Amino acid sequence: MSDRLALLAAFLASASVQFSITPVLAADEGFRFEIVDEVATVGDNALTVRLIDAEGNSVPAAVIYALRLDMAPDGMAAMTAPLQPVEELEDGLYRFRADLMMEGNWRLQIAAKVQGEMETVTAELPLEVLP
Numbered sequence: 739m740s741d742r743l744a745l746l747a748a749f750l751a752s753a754s755v756q757f758s759i760t761p762v763l764a765a766d767e768g769f770r771f772e773i774v775d776e777v778a779t780v781g782d783n784a785l786t787v788r789l790i791d792a793e794g795n796s797v798p799a800a801v802i803y804a805l806r807l808d809m810a811p812d813g814m815a816a817m818t819a820p821l822q823p824v825e826e827l828e829d830g831l832y833r834f835r836a837d838l839m840m841e842g843n844w845r846l847q848i849a850a851k852v853q854g855e856m857e858t859v860t861a862e863l864p865l866e867v868l869p
């Protein structure tokens with residue numbers, strides 16, 4: 739067995755194979771969403787999320803186009819709540835209106851396009867809903 743290992747080591751040492759690894763940074767890896775307040779109450783709520791770039795700077799003027807609010811963390815992905823965009827605030831903050839009809843663990847799925855970026859920024863954010 740040691741002869742095989744020695745032969746393999748000699749082959750690898752003499753091989754002229756070159757690898758070039760160029761990292762590709764997708765928008766998802768350079769940007770992230772954060773939910774400002776991870777706790778809400780049953781009923782009508784204003785939910786605010788912040789979009790941040792890789793350096794921690796707020797990202798204004800993103801186009802938010804996919805939203806879903808459901809109870810997937812509690813095993814009830816079919817339990818959804820209506821979610822409506824309200825306004826973009828200062829410093830990359832985006833506000834939504836949600837009517838949360840049940841306490842438990844919710845998930846906010848969000849997607850956005852950032853000016854100058856090819857990839858879509860996506861996130862799944864946890865939200866705890868109390869009575």
